Structure formats: C-alpha cells, structure tokens
Amino acid sequence: MKSMDKGKTQFNEKMTAFFKGLPEKAKGLVYPDNLTCDLCGEELMVKSRYNLCSKCIEDLRIIGGHICLNCGVAIDNEAEYCDRCQHTSSVFKINRSPMIYDGKARDAIHALKFGGKKYLVKTIGAMMADTFLKYNMEGEIIVPVPMTEKDKKKRGFNQAELLAYEVGARLNIPVLPALKKTKETSMQKELSGKDRAENLTKVFEVVYPQVKDRKILLIDDIFTTGATANECAKALLKGKCKEVSVLTACITKLKPLME
Numbered sequence: 001m002k003s004m005d006k007g008k009t010q011f012n013e014k015m016t017a018f019f020k021g022l023p024e025k026a027k028g029l030v031y032p033d034n035l036t037c038d039l040c041g042e043e044l045m046v047k048s049r050y051n052l053c054s055k056c057i058e059d060l061r062i063i064g065g066h067i068c069l070n071c072g073v074a075i076d077n078e079a080e081y082c083d084r085c086q087h088t089s090s091v092f093k094i095n096r097s098p099m100i101y102d103g104k105a106r107d108a109i110h111a112l113k114f115g116g117k118k119y120l121v122k123t124i125g126a127m128m129a130d131t132f133l134k135y136n137m138e139g140e141i142i143v144p145v146p147m148t149e150k151d152k153k154k155r156g157f158n159q160a161e162l163l164a165y166e167v168g169a170r171l172n173i174p175v176l177p178a179l180k181k182t183k184e185t186s187m188q189k190e191l192s193g194k195d196r197a198e199n200l201t202k203v204f205e206v207v208y209p210q211v212k213d214r215k216i217l218l219i220d221d222i223f224t225t226g227a228t229a230n231e232c233a234k235a236l237l238k239g240k241c242k243e244v245s246v247l248t249a250c251i252t253k254l255k256p257l258m259e
C-alpha cells in the first residue's frame with residue numbers, strides 16, 4: 001500500500017469513528033460531499049482555500065513577485081512596465097490578475113465559458129478577491145464587462161458577471177451591471193492589437209448614472225491586450241466615474257496568445 005493510500009485509509013477510519021453516534025443530518029454538515037478538486041476531480045482530504053488539490057495549485061502559474069505596474073503581469077527583469085504597456089496607453093488605473101492564462105488556468109476558463117462549469121466561479125472568484133486585497137485595490141462599485149444580449153442568450157450566462165457577483169459577495173462590494181455592449185464585434189481573438197482597439201470603439205455605454213463620482217472595479221475573465229478593459233473604462237469615465245481599476249481572472253503572457 002502506498003503511504004498516501006495508507007494515510008487516506010487512516011483518515012477515513014478516524015472520520016468513521018468520529019461520526020459514530022452523530023445524527024444522520026449532522027454528517028452532511030461536517031463532512032460535505034463533493035470534496036474534490038475543481039480542476040482534476042481528485043478527492044481533497046482537507047478543504048483548501050481554493051477547492052484545488054496541491055498538484056493543480058502547483059500547475060497554475062500564480063502571479064507573484066515583480067510585476068508590471070500597469071497590467072500586473074509578472075516580469076523577470078527590473079523594468080517598471082512590461083513590453084505590452086510600454087507601447088500602449090490606458091485610461092484605467094491598473095489591472096491585476098491572480099493567474100497567467102496558460103495551461104490549467106486556461107482549461108479552467110474554457111471549462112467555465114464553453115463547458116458551462118459554473119461552479120468554477122467560486123474558486124476563480126476567491127482567487128480574484130484575494131488579489132484585490134493583496135494589491136490594495138480600490139472599488140466602491142463592481143461593474144462586469146458586458147456581453148451583447150444576443151451573445152449572453154447564446155451562452156446562457158456572462159462569465160464576467162458571474163465572477164463579478166462572486167467577488168462582490170466576498171469583498172462586500174455592490175455589483176452594478178452599469179455597462180451595456182451595444183454592438184456585436186467580430187471575434188476579437190482573430191484581430192491584432194490595433195485592430196482590436198478599433199473594433200471596440202464606441203461599443204460600450206453606461207446605462208446606470210450611479211457610477212458618477214465612484215471608484216469602479218471593472219471585472220472580466222481574461223486580460224489580453226487590454227483593449228476591452230480600456231474601452232469599458234473610457235465609457236465609465238464618460239459616465240463621470242472617479243476612476244477605474246480592473247480585476248481579471250487571468251492575464252495572457254506578454255506575447256498575446258492567438259488561439
């Protein structure tokens with residue numbers, strides 16, 4: 001028997017002994033079902049902060065250490081800004097993301113968006129809320145990056161909105177879907193950085209005047225070139241908000257992924 005299996009058996013035996021004599025109803029409360037890793041399904045012996053096993057946490061590229069002052073991507077030299085931000089100007093204050101959009105993080109975002117695995121919002125949202133606190137980010141109102149009504153209907157949900165409500169609940173910040181996406185844009189990922197920005201011009205508008213004089217925390221799933229965040233921030237600033245900070249689940253590596 002492998003030592004890990006042995007440990008598991010001992011743990012289970014202990015739990016069985018512990019539960020003897022407990023009323024049936026109480027068992028579910030103390031020892032919840034589905035105590036499994038959100039990404040690989042491996043059984044979790046101990047409930048971890050993010051509902052992930054240690055192997056999956058290891059595989060994620062969690063951002064820490066020296067980062068770009070603007071977009072928050074990890075940089076491996078002493079520069080203050082990454083290559084992406086040295087050549088673009090943005091109207092939002094900062095972006096921060098807990099993870100690089102790669103490997104398992106990318107699988108998780110895909111599973112949420114295209115696989116409809118909405119339970120992933122809890123783990124990803126928890127990581128985003130921790131990132132907000134880690135970098136002393138500010139926000140009085142959370143605003144999700146919107147989808148057009150047509151796109152949302154097609155998918156059944158807007159993942160940015162689900163993440164926004166999860167982060168809002170954890171940080172106790174109200175969520176207001178203050179932006180509307182007014183026109184369809186051709187697939188952003190097929191476009192270059194400049195074309196992406198042009199494609200998004202005047203696509204977003206503010207539909208709630210309550211953003212006025214408020215510090216806004218804009219939430220999205222992925223930060224790629226920053227064009228979407230920037231256009232949303234422009235619309236919010238036009239709506240006279242005080243400032244816009246951006247919190248995204250993942251940021252692409254410096255060379256934007258064309259997938």
Ligand SMILES: [Zn+2]
Nearest residue numbers: 037040053056
């Ligand atoms: Zn796992």
Ligand SMILES: [Zn+2]
Nearest residue numbers: 068071082085
């Ligand atoms: Zn940057």
